[in-house]
Amino acid sequence: MQLGTAKLKITPQTPVRLCGYATRTTVFQEVKEDLFLRVQFLRHEGEALLFIYADLLWWGSDFVAQTRPKVAAAYHISEDRIFFVASHNHSGPPTSNRFTPSLETYDPAYARFLQERVLEGVGMAVNALEPVEAYRHDGSAALNVFRRLMVDGKIQMRPNYQVAADQRLTVVAFRRPDGSLKGAMVHYPCHANLSNENAVQPDYPGVTLRMLDEAFPGSISVFLQGCTADLRPNSVLGQRFVPAGYERVVQFAQDFFEACKGLLTQNGTAIQPRLRTHCQRVELPLDGVLPMDELEQRARTGQGVEQEWARAVLANQNRPSEQLELSRIDFGDRLRFYTFNAEVSQYYAAFARGIDPDAVCIAYTNGMIGYLSTAEQIREGGYEPVDSALYFALAGTYKPEIEAIIHGAMRSVAAE
Numbered sequence: 001m002q003l004g005t006a007k008l009k010i011t012p013q014t015p016v017r018l019c020g021y022a023t024r025t026t027v028f029q030e031v032k033e034d035l036f037l038r039v040q041f042l043r044h045e046g047e048a049l050l051f052i053y054a055d056l057l058w059w060g061s062d063f064v065a066q067t068r069p070k071v072a073a074a075y076h077i078s079e080d081r082i083f084f085v086a087s088h089n090h091s092g093p094p095t096s097n098r099f100t101p102s103l104e105t106y107d108p109a110y111a112r113f114l115q116e117r118v119l120e121g122v123g124m125a126v127n128a129l130e131p132v133e134a135y136r137h138d139g140s141a142a143l144n145v146f147r148r149l150m151v152d153g154k155i156q157m158r159p160n161y162q163v164a165a166d167q168r169l170t171v172v173a174f175r176r177p178d179g180s181l182k183g184a185m186v187h188y189p190c191h192a193n194l195s196n197e198n199a200v201q202p203d204y205p206g207v208t209l210r211m212l213d214e215a216f217p218g219s220i221s222v223f224l225q226g227c228t229a230d231l232r233p234n235s236v237l238g239q240r241f242v243p244a245g246y247e248r249v250v251q252f253a254q255d256f257f258e259a260c261k262g263l264l265t266q267n268g269t270a271i272q273p274r275l276r277t278h279c280q281r282v283e284l285p286l287d288g289v290l291p292m293d294e295l296e297q298r299a300r301t302g303q304g305v306e307q308e309w310a311r312a313v314l315a316n317q318n319r320p321s322e323q324l325e326l327s328r329i330d331f332g333d334r335l336r337f338y339t340f341n342a343e344v345s346q347y348y349a350a351f352a353r354g355i356d357p358d359a360v361c362i363a364y365t366n367g368m369i370g371y372l373s374t375a376e377q378i379r380e381g382g383y384e385p386v387d388s389a390l391y392f393a394l395a396g397t398y399k400p401e402i403e404a405i406i407h408g409a410m411r412s413v414a415a416e
Helices: 061-075 108-126 203-215 245-265 292-301 304-315 346-357 375-380 383-392 402-415
Strands: 004-007 036-044 047-052 082-086 135-142 144-152 154-160 170-174 183-186 222-225 232-233 268-269 273-285 321-332 335-338 357-362
Touching: 004 108, 004 183, 036 108, 036 203, 036 273, 036 383, 047 108, 047 222, 061 082, 061 108, 061 273, 082 321, 135 245, 154 232, 154 383, 170 245, 183 203, 183 245, 203 222, 203 245, 222 357, 273 402, 292 304, 304 321, 321 402, 346 357, 346 375, 375 402
Parallel strands: 047 082, 183 222, 335 357
Antiparallel strands: 004 036, 036 047, 135 170, 135 268, 144 154, 144 232, 170 183, 273 321, 321 335
16 A cells, blocks of 8 residues: 655635634634644555645635645546545634525635645645554543533533443554654544634644654554544633633643654554445435525524525525535445544544444545434434524524434445
């Protein structure tokens, strides 16, 4: 197998509004640490895989739809083998024009700059191929906590230590023939939302990647965010989550880095590569979709985020469903990735491991269609299944039956 890597800075060249927190309404005030685009291009026996990572909240579905064909055409890579992955960093600029302005302010100039960097980075990775062998390392990191708690009959976003959080840490190491590290894929399910400062920084995933680059000279690694829709960093005071400043982000990242480095110093399980992909697209139905005349009236007369929502839903054709893009990547005999273009509950990752013990689930891949909660979580309510729909400009909230639909799609791609 061969691996080519590249790393390019994508810090905004002019101040823009950061996304991830509706409370930040102005452009950023300073840069605490730069953001980066990281590319890993893999080739084996005529098959290829391309991972395009960034220290961003997510890749907008519209950005992916515009950019993936350009990458495919420029470098002769099939679109179904191109995977845009993001860390879910809440301290970077947006990439989509589909959501309500209260959530994020799209900047077309930055999107053009980012697309240019993607094309440049892929070219650099394609030209940097080296032979490598892949090894899987499995461990854990007790850094996250379940974030849904029932209080007086209502779900609140609070730490809930009574529900076990998925703390599996998986690192895939790519080593040159001399044993040196060419790069790694680090997978862990935990929101990258430690800080809500109005400052650019890559949160704990990006800081950890920088530490790995420094600890293993000549390597470029990527972070693969897991199913973390209901998981959050264990930054808690009393019964509430508390935001962290940049200094505490670095401290958190140091702990995570030590866990990753510890795995990399151990013997991993060798992977016999295959590099195959299977993709399935399914419609996930929405509940409470308004008739067009009522939606148009709200777009004219509504107030605040409700009016923004109505206008955004109209621009998106008032779709009664959203399309899930679910891919299975056969990476080798001991590793299969399952990717989702959404924020995904940890229970879907558990389901994947139940049907495929070697499964590793990656969220925030190739677009964003909002939170995918379980049927029980949808019935319970709360931010993820209900309140977030306004900000994601969904025409309604997902119906409880999406759980069965997603499970069916996962079984199908697992059996292919």
